[in-house]
Amino acid sequence: MYLMFFILLIISILITINSQNWLGMWMGMEINLMMFIPILFKLNNKKSAQSMMLYFLNQSIGSITLLTFLLLNSFFEMSPSLTWGLINNNMMMISLILKMGAAPFHFWLPQMMNFMEWMEMFLLMTLQKIAPLFVISNLKINWIIYMSIIMSAIVGAIGGMNTTSLRKIMAYSSINHLSWMLLLTFNHLQWWKYLIIYSMINLSMCMLFYSHKVYTINQMMNNMPSMTSKYLYASMFLSMGGLPPFLGFMPKWIVIQSTIDNNNIIIISTMIMMSIITLFYYMRLISYMMMNFSTNSKWFKVYNNKYIYMTYINMTLPIYMIMNLI
Numbered sequence: 171m172y173l174m175f176f177i178l179l180i181i182s183i184l185i186t187i188n189s190q191n192w193l194g195m196w197m198g199m200e201i202n203l204m205m206f207i208p209i210l211f212k213l214n215n216k217k218s219a220q221s222m223m224l225y226f227l228n229q230s231i232g233s234i235t236l237l238t239f240l241l242l243n244s245f246f247e248m249s250p251s252l253t254w255g256l257i258n259n260n261m262m263m264i265s266l267i268l269k270m271g272a273a274p275f276h277f278w279l280p281q282m283m284n285f286m287e288w289m290e291m292f293l294l295m296t297l298q299k300i301a302p303l304f305v306i307s308n309l310k311i312n313w314i315i316y317m318s319i320i321m322s323a324i325v326g327a328i329g330g331m332n333t334t335s336l337r338k339i340m341a342y343s344s345i346n347h348l349s350w351m352l353l354l355t356f357n358h359l360q361w362w363k364y365l366i367i368y369s370m371i372n373l374s375m376c377m378l379f380y381s382h383k384v385y386t387i388n389q390m391m392n393n394m395p396s397m398t399s400k401y402l403y404a405s406m407f408l409s410m411g412g413l414p415p416f417l418g419f420m421p422k423w424i425v426i427q428s429t430i431d432n433n434n435i436i437i438i439s440t441m442i443m444m445s446i447i448t449l450f451y452y453m454r455l456i457s458y459m460m461m462n463f464s465t466n467s468k469w470f471k472v473y474n475n476k477y478i479y480m481t482y483i484n485m486t487l488p489i490y491m492i493m494n495l496i
Contacts (some may be wrong), residue, residue, distance in 0.1 A: 172212060179205040179297065186301040192240045196233070199269070199301050203229045206298065210290055217285040224282040225294075228268060235265035256312075263306065263314045270302045272348050273321035280329065280341040288380040291337065295344040296369040299351070303365070307355040315352060320440055322349035327447035334387045336379065339451065343410060346448050349441060350425050357428055364421035371418055375406050391458055404456045411449035 182205055186198030203226070210222040239261045264275070271279035283291050306315070326346025330339045347368055354361035382399075384390045390403070409416035422445070429438040 172209065175205050175208045179209070179293075183297065183300050187304055192243070195301070195305050196237055196240060199236075199305075200233060202298070202301055203233065206293070209293065210286070212290070221282045221285040224278050224285075228271075228278045232265045232269035235268070236262055239265070259310050260312065260314055263309055263312065266302045266306050266309075267314070267318050270299055270348060271345065272318050272352065273325040273345060274318070276322070276325055276345050279345065280338045283337050283341040284335060286337065288376040291340065292372055292376040295340070295372055296365065299348065299365065303351060303355060303361055306352070307361065311356055315355070316437065319349045319352050319437060322346065322352065323441045323444040327444035330448065330451045336385055336387065336390065339455075340375075343448060346444065349444075350422060353425055353429060353434075353437065353441070356432060360424070360428060363424055367417060367421045371406065371409050375410065378403065378406065387455060387458055390455065400459045403459060407452040407456055408449075411452040412445055413449060 179202060182198050182201035184198075185201065186195050189195045189198060207222055207226060210225060211218050239258050243258055268275040283294065286294070322345050326342045326344070326349065329345070330342035333339060333342075347364075351361045351364050351368075354364055378399075379385075382390075405416065409418035412418045412422040426438055426442075429435075
């Protein structure tokens with residue numbers, strides 16, 4: 171059943187992407203909502219039920235708002251005033267921002283992810299962003315999207331500094347990365363590049379957290395099997411923070427070049443400063459791991475862990491990408 175719902179989840183995203191009208195996109199996002207809820211309720215416990223209800227209520231509010239202004243669109247087009255058209259476009263943008271969990275409508279996302287398991291969190295941070303981002307790229311860019319980009323960068327940077335829960339840290343990191351993807355919607359489909367690379371890094375991190383059963387910073391210090399794993403975690407965090415020459419720097423490089431070409435210097439300067447703050451709390455996690463010397467004797471111990479090989483992508487793939495660029 172889990173596999174069936176996952177396949178239908180992928181199909182719903184494809185329906186949204188391939189739709190030729192707004193109603194078809196809305197239908198694809200509704201199917202996506204109904205297929206993701208059983209995946210959240212897989213464990214059948216209280217925390218899964220809480221996360222499922224939070225997700226359902228917020229997505230329902232966003233879907234109702236989007237459908238209402240889609241149906242009113244024909245009436246607004248008959249009006250000679252441009253005010254109604256602007257209101258319609260703004261409300262559709264707000265509903266999609268709510269569905270993605272971008273600031274200032276982000277409050278449900280960290281609370282919900284605090285009740286979830288790592289692989290379901292990966293789906294929420296990556297696949298569930300595709301349909302709303304695609305719809306936003308087809309709307310007229312206005313001041314609301316600029317406000318959401320700046321607020322998401324600030325909230326994602328500052329929110330992760332005040333918690334010891336790795337799930338909340340990943341949630342605020344997702345909000346910060348979402349601001350970079352929203353900035354690429356100005357170039358229509360350029361955000362795909364950022365999302366693909368971010369998904370690869372996120373998948374390897376969630377697999378490592380899942381394999382070690384790590385949920386807080388204290389557990390990360392105590393559950394590390396070897397110094398090799400600590401260095402792998404460190405490379406993953408630095409890649410997520412966008413530090414060169416790791417893989418996470420490549421999509422941010424694409425965004426910086428694209429934004430400079432569009433003369434949005436103030437926005438990209440703000441986002442770079444907020445990215446430095448996110449790198450600060452990633453470095454805080456790395457320092458906690460490296461200062462715990464209780465596992466130095468396990469440096470050369472061999473572990474048969476199938477998830478750990480995903481982390482090598484972050485160290486080998488940049489080499490191939492740089493060679494292709496040259």
